[in-house]
Amino acid sequence: MKQRILFAVFMGIITTGVVSFTLVFVNRGWAPGFTFAWVKSWIIAYFVALPVIVLLSPKVQMLVSKLCKPAEIDS
Secondary structure, three states, X not given: OHHHHHHXXXXXXXXXXXXXXXXXXXXXXXXXXXXXXXHHHHHHHHHHHHHHHHHHHHHHHHHHHHHOOOOOOOO
């Protein structure tokens, strides 16, 4: 459980940081106030994404395991 939460924390930081930076840059450009807008967006995105990652990652792992399961060969 501790590993799953730590994974979610790091994945949340990385993904929300990259996505929020990209979207703020695309929508505002490198204008005055960019850093404030980016950090504000990053914080909001992080607190939305963290519980989603923690709650959904086990279900996504199960889905991926089922999709990647080797096909059974009929004898």
